[in-house]
Amino acid sequence: MSGKSPPTTGRNEPVTLFHRLLAGLLLIVAGTAQAQDPAQLRIGYQKASVSLVLAKEHGLLEKRFPQTQIQWIEFPAGPQMLEALNVGSLDLGSTGDIPPIFAQAAGADLLYVGVEPPKPQAETVVVPKDSPIRSVADLKGKRVAFQKGSSSHNLLLRLLQQAGLALRDIQPLYLTPADARAAFESDKVDAWAIWDPWYSALLLGGSARLLADGTEVGLSGPFYLSSREYAGAHPDFIHQVLDSLNQAEALTRSDEAGSVAIMARVTGLSPEVIAETFKHRPPSPIHPLGDADIAAQQRTADLFLAERILPRAVDINAARWRP
Numbered sequence: 001m002s003g004k005s006p007p008t009t010g011r012n013e014p015v016t017l018f019h020r021l022l023a024g025l026l027l028i029v030a031g032t033a034q035a036q037d038p039a040q041l042r043i044g045y046q047k048a049s050v051s052l053v054l055a056k057e058h059g060l061l062e063k064r065f066p067q068t069q070i071q072w073i074e075f076p077a078g079p080q081m082l083e084a085l086n087v088g089s090l091d092l093g094s095t096g097d098i099p100p101i102f103a104q105a106a107g108a109d110l111l112y113v114g115v116e117p118p119k120p121q122a123e124t125v126v127v128p129k130d131s132p133i134r135s136v137a138d139l140k141g142k143r144v145a146f147q148k149g150s151s152s153h154n155l156l157l158r159l160l161q162q163a164g165l166a167l168r169d170i171q172p173l174y175l176t177p178a179d180a181r182a183a184f185e186s187d188k189v190d191a192w193a194i195w196d197p198w199y200s201a202l203l204l205g206g207s208a209r210l211l212a213d214g215t216e217v218g219l220s221g222p223f224y225l226s227s228r229e230y231a232g233a234h235p236d237f238i239h240q241v242l243d244s245l246n247q248a249e250a251l252t253r254s255d256e257a258g259s260v261a262i263m264a265r266v267t268g269l270s271p272e273v274i275a276e277t278f279k280h281r282p283p284s285p286i287h288p289l290g291d292a293d294i295a296a297q298q299r300t301a302d303l304f305l306a307e308r309i310l311p312r313a314v315d316i317n318a319a320r321w322r323p
Contacts, residue, residue, distance in 0.1 A: 038234050041241065042071045044081040044093030047267045048197060049222075050259070051116075051284065052094055055248035057262050064244050065237075079103070079149065082225065085110055091230045092241065096151040097221035101301045104314045111231045111321040114224035114242050114286040115293050116249075120214035121280040122196040123155045127211050131190065136163040136212050139191055145173045145180040146193035149309075151221070154300055156193040157307060158217035167307060184208070197269055200276035220296035224286060226321075235323035242286045249284050289320055 041061065045052035055061060061070045075081040078095030079102065085093055086108040103110055125144075127133045133142065136159045146152045160166060173180075173189055177198050183189045184202075191211060194202075202208040224242065231238055252259045260278065264271040297316045304310040 036234075037065050037068045037237055038091075038230075039067075040069045040071065040091070041065070041237075042073060042089070042091045043241075044073050044075050044084060044090045046075055046077070046081075046094075049094050050252060050263060050281070051245045051249040051286070053266050054251050054259055054262060055245050057266070058248060058251070060244045060248055061241065064240065068237075077150075082108060082110065085225060085227055088227065088229075092224065092226045092238070094222055094224050097219065097223065097297060097300055098149050098151055098154055098304075100223055100225055100319070101297070101304065101310065101314060101316075102149060104316075104319055105310055105312050109228045110225045110319060111228050112223050112289050112297075112316075112319055113226050113231055113238055113321045115220070115289050116222050116224075116284040116286055117282055118214065118219040118221060119196075119281055119284070120217070120219050122199065122277065123151055123214035123219060124195070124199045125156065125159060125191055125193045125211045125213075126184075126199065126202055126208040127191045128184070128187065129207055129209050131209065133191060133211060136160065137165065139163075140165060140169050141171065142190035143171045143173055143188070144191045144193060145175045145183055145189040147176060147180070148174040150195075151219070152193035152195055153309075154303075155214050155217065155219065157303055158214075158219075159212050161303070162217065196277040196280055197267065197273055200280070201269065201273050204272060204276055218296055218299070220293060220300065223289075223297075231321055231323070239323070246285045249286070252278060252281070253283065294320060 043052070045056065047053065056072050073090060075084070078099030081090065081093040081095055082099050082103040084090040086103060100110065100112065125136070133139065139160070144156065146156055157167065160169065173183070175183060177194060180189070180192050180194065181198065184192045185207065226238060256278065260271050260274045263274045267274070294317050301310060301314050301316060305313055
C-alpha cells in the first residue's frame with residue numbers, strides 16, 4: 001500500500017474549500033464586531049428601573065459584550081443621572097419625561113436614543129381613603145404634595161389643565177416621596193401626586209384611594225439617553241445594548257415570579273408590592289423615538305414653559321438620535 005492519502009473526488013473539494021472560506025469569514029466578522037465595541041460602558045440606573053435592574057442582575061450585557069467593561073452606576077433620580085451624562089462621567093442612562101427637558105434647557109448635549117411605552121397607570125394622584133375629594137376639580141385650594149420637576153409634576157399639571165385649573169389654583173407642596181408619604185399619613189396634605197412603587201405600597205396598605213391616573217393625559221417616556229459624542233461613536237453598539245435590555249424586559253412576562261423576587265431584593269420592597277407594580281406596567285420594549293414620541297415630549301416642554309417652570313424653550317427634535 002502506498003502512504004499517500006486516497007484521492008478525493010472533485011465534488012468534495014469545492015465543498016471543503018467553501019466551508020473553510022465561510023469559517024474564515026465568520027471569524028473576521030466576529031473579530032471586527034468585537035473590535036468595534038467600546039472598551040467601556042458606564043450605564044446609569046435607578047432601583048425602580050425594571051429592565052435595567054434585571055439586565056444587571058442577570059449579567060446580560062456582560063455576557064453579550066465580553067470585550068467591554070460594563071460599569072453600573074446607581075442614581076437616586078433622573079436629574080443627577082443626566083448631569084453625569086452631560087459632564088462625561090456616564091455613557092447611557094434612563095429617566096422619566098421631565099429631567100431630559102430641563103437638561104436640554106440647561107444646555108446639555110444629550111440625545112434621546114430610545115423610549116419605552118408610557119405607564120399611565122403607574123402615575124397617580126391619591127387622596128386619603130375617606131377624603132371628600134372626588135374629582136381633580138375638587139383639588140382647588142387644597143394642599144397637594146409632589147416632587148418638583150418629576151413625572152408627577154407633569155401629571156398634575158395636565159390633570160389640572162383638563163379640569164380647567166392651573167397650579168396657582170392649588171397649594172403645591174414640593175416634597176420628596178419619602179417626605180410626602182410622611183405628610184400624607186399624618187394628614188398634613190390633602191392629595192399626593194406619586195408614581196410606583198409608592199402608589200402600589202399605599203394601595204396595598206389600604207390608606208389611600210386613587211383620584212386620577214395618567215390614562216387620559218398623553219404621557220410619554222421613560223427615555224434612554226446618551227451623550228451626543230458617545231452615541232455618534234458607537235451607534236451599532238447602542239442598538240445592541242437596547243436589544244439586550246429588551247431581553248431583560250421580556251423576563252417580566254416569561255419569568256414573572258423570578259423578576260418580582262429580584263426587584264423585591266434590589267428595592268427592599270415586599271414581593272407583594274412589586275407584584276402590584278407589575279400590574280400597572282404594560283409590556284415595555286424599547287424602541288427608537290417616532291414622531292408621536294417627539295410630539296408628546298414637545299407638548300410637555302411647552303406646558304412647563306407656559307407655566308414658567310422651564311427657563312427657556314427647547315426643541316425636542318434637535319435632541320433626537322438619528323443613527
